[in-house]
Amino acid sequence: MNEPTSLREISDCITDHRRVAVAGARTKPRLSRASADATLMSLAKYTGITDYQASEFTIVVRAGTPMAEVIATLAERGQYLPFDPLWVKRGATVGGTIAANASGPGRIRFGGIRDFIIGATVIDGRGQSLRSGGKVVKNAAGFDTPKFMVGTLGRWGAIAEATFKVFPRPPYSASRIWQCADHEEARQRIAQVARSRWEPTAIEYLPKERQIWVRLSGPEKAANGLLEDVGGEPGPSEADWAAYNELTWADNPGSLIRVPLSLNIMPTLLAELESPDHRLRVGGAGSTLWINSADDCEIESVLRRHHLKGLNHRDNAAPLRWGVWRDQKVDRALQAVFDPDHRFTAFC
Amino acid sequence: MAALTGLQALYPPDRCLVGAAPLKSFESDGLTAFKAKPRAVVLPETADEVIATVRWCAEHQVPFVARGSGTSLSGGSLPVADGIVIGLNRLNRIIEIDPDDRIAVVEPGVVNAHVSAAAAPHGLYYAPDPSSQVICTIGGNVAFNSGGAHCLKYGMTSNHVLGVKAVLATGEVVTFGGRSRDELGPDGTGLFCGSEGLFGVALEITLNLLPPPEAFHTVLAGYHSLEAAGEAVAAIIDSGLLPGALEIMDALTIEAAEAAVQCNYPKGAAAVLIVELEGSRERLEHERPQLTNLLKKTQPFETHIAQNTAERLNIWRGRKSAFSAVGRLSPDFIVQDGVVPRTRLGEALRRIDEMSRETGIRVANVFHAGDGNLHPLILYNGSEPGALERAESLAARILRLCLELGGSITGEHGVGMEKREFLPEMFDEATMAHFQEIRRAFDPALIANPGKMFPGSEAPALGHQGVHPLEQKGVISRE
C-alpha cells in the first residue's frame, strides 16, 4: 500500500502505477475493493487543516484528515458542518466522505456535502494537480468541479484537499419520536414536518419500528418551545444520534445498500422490501433508503422495477452496483477527461 | 455556412425569425455594451423542437446560444455572430409541483418568481431570488448559477437544483440527478449549474422547494463610516447568528435611492446596514434581543426596526432600487460583481475609494456584505470619448483587487463575455486546460455559446452600457 504525504507523492504514485485504487480510512470497505493488479493508494497520511478562517465560514483540509478532527476544530469556534457526516467515530476521512457523498440526517436543513464543498484540489489520472472552486463562500467562476467530485468514489481522481463552507453551530438540539400506524401515515407525517415552520434538522424513519425521529436545533428555549408543538414522545438522545450516524443498526453481516429515494414512493418500496431479513432505514425526510441484508436476492428486482439504483458500501462478496444505472455517452467522455489512461478503474 | 432551409422546416415562419428587424431585440443582453447579429432566432414551444434545433446545429456545425430573458449582466446570452439564438421563453410550463416530495419540475423558460408563486399555495417557495427574479428564467439561473441576497444562508441556484434534463451540443439528450435529494456517482447536476450555456440546453429542471421562514426581523442601521458598518457585519457573523440577509449601501447609493424612491434611510449616513433575521417566532424571540445588544455596541447613529411587513418592505425598497437609482446619477454605468473574503471588505472598499479618487470616476458601492460579494457601480458618460474605456479599466482593477485579496472575479453574474480574460488569472494553466477539456466532453465541436467564459475569441463591438431597457420600464430592479 502506498501512503503519500504530499501532492507530489500523490501525483507520482498515480503516474508510476498502471492502476491505482484511491482510498481513505476504508470505513466503507466495498467502495474501495481493489482488483489484484491494483496499487492501493491510501491518502490517510495526507492530513492537516491547512487554513481555517472562522470569520469567513471557511476551512481548508487535506483529504486524509479524519472528519472527527475537522468537527472538533470547528466546535472549538462554535461552528460545524451541518450535514452530519457519517462514520466519523470509525475514522472516516474528509476525502472518503466527499468521494462517497456520505451525508447524514442533518443535510435536510441546509443541504449535504455538495452544498458545503466550495473548492477542491484534485489529482487526475495524468497526475496533474487541478484547483477549482474558490476560498470564499460565494463564487461563480469556472466549472463547479468540486461539486462534481462528490460521489466519485475514487474512480475519477484523487481528492487531495477540499474547502468547505461552515456554519455557526446551534447551541442546542432535542428530538421527538412519532409513532406511526403504517408507512403511508409515516409518509404523510414526514411531508408535514418537512413543510412545517419548525426548521427541523433531522427527519429519519425507522420502518420496522414505524417511528419517525424528528430533531430540532437552535437556542434552547426556542427549540424546546417548538418541541411542544411537535408533540410525540421524548426522542433519541445525542448518544442515540451519534450511534445512528455510525450506522450501528446495520452492524450485521451482509450488504449495506444505499438507494436514493423520493418520499412519495417510500411506502410502496418499503412494503415490497419488508422482510425479517432486511434491516431498513429511510434518511433525509425520504431521500435515502438504506438496506442491510445478508439475503439480498429480491432486492435487485425491486430496485429494477422502480428504476432505482443502489450502491453497496459493505460486504466485499456482493456486487457494488444495484438496480438501474444510467449509461450516457457524455459520462464516458467526462471520465476520459479525468482519467484518460483508465488508471482509476482498479476497483472491482 | 449551411443554408437555413433545414432549420426553417422545423418551425412556422413566425417562430423562426430572420432578417434585420425582427432580430434587433436579440442583439444584446443585460450587458448592453456588446452587440452581435445572429443569423436566426428560433422560438421553440416544445423540448422536441429544441432537440431538433440543437441536432440541426450539430449536424451543420452552426453555433447556437440558448437564451432565457436576456438579463445576463456579463454578456452570457449575447448572440454569436451568424449563429442561432434559441429563445426559450415559450417553454414556460411548470410541469409539476409535488408538495409532499417538495419539488417543482419546470421547463427552462419559466420565470424565477413564478415558481414561488406556484408553490405558495402548498406552503413552499423556491429560495434563490436574484433581483431580476420577476423576469429572468430558471434556465438562465441554472446556466449562471445565479445568486441573490440570501446566499450566505441558502447558497446559490445550484444548491436548489436536484436534476437537469438537457440536450447537449452533440445532440445527446441526458439526465443528471432527479427527484431525490440524494445521488450516487459524480454530481453532474452540480457541474451543469454554472456552465454558462457551454454544455447544451437545459430542457427540464427539478427544483428543491422549502417552507418559507415563519417570521422576519429586519433592522436598518445608519453609520458614520463604511468601516463601522463593515465592523458591524463582522460582529454579527462572529456572534453565531446566521442572518438571512446582510446588505450594505454607501452614501452615494443611499443618495440615489433616496432620490428615486424616498426610502427614508438615516439622514447623513456614510453607510447603512440591513440585517434580516428569519425563522420561527420562537427563534426570533430569542435572537432579536441578541442582535439589538450586538448592534448597540457597533454604535450606529440611528436604528430602525421594521414593526410590520410594510416597514420591512420599505427598508428593502431602498436596497432593491439601488441599481436603477444609481442609473439616475449618471447616463451610464457598469455593474461590477466580485467577491472578497468578508474580513477584508473594509480594505477592499478603502482601495476602491482610492482608485475612484485617483481616476476621478465615481463609484457607488452596494453589496451582499454577509458573503463579501461586492457590486461596485462605476459611473461614466458614454458620450464622452474614452469614458467607457476608462470605466472598464477601473472595473478591471477592481476585479484584480478581488483576486489579490483572495476572492473571486464573480459571485453571481458569471464570466460570460465580460470577464473571460480574467478567468486565467483565477485558475492555473492546468486547471484552465482541464475546464476546456470538460467543455469538449460536452461539446467537441465548440458550437454551444462559443466565445464566452474562455479568453481568446474576437469580441464584438462595444456600444454603451447603462440601465437595462426593462429597468427603464420599471419591470425589474437590481441588487
Ligand SMILES: Cc1cc2nc3c(=O)[nH]c(=O)nc-3n(C[C@H](O)[C@H](O)[C@H](O)COP(=O)(O)OP(=O)(O)OC[C@H]3O[C@@H](n4cnc5c(N)ncnc54)[C@H](O)[C@@H]3O)c2cc1C
Ligand atoms: C436588473 C438586473 C438585476 C439582476 N440581479 C441579479 C442578482 O441579484 N443576482 C444574480 O445572480 N444575477 C442578477 N442579474 C443577472 C441575470 O438576471 C441572471 O444572470 C439570470 O440568471 C439570467 O437569466 P435570463 O433568463 O435572463 O438568462 P439569459 O440572460 O437569457 O441567459 C444567461 C445565460 O444562460 C444561458 N441559458 C439560458 N437558458 C438556458 C438553458 N435553458 N440552458 C442552458 N443555458 C441557458 C445563456 O446562454 C446565457 O449564457 C440581474 C440582471 C439584471 C438586468
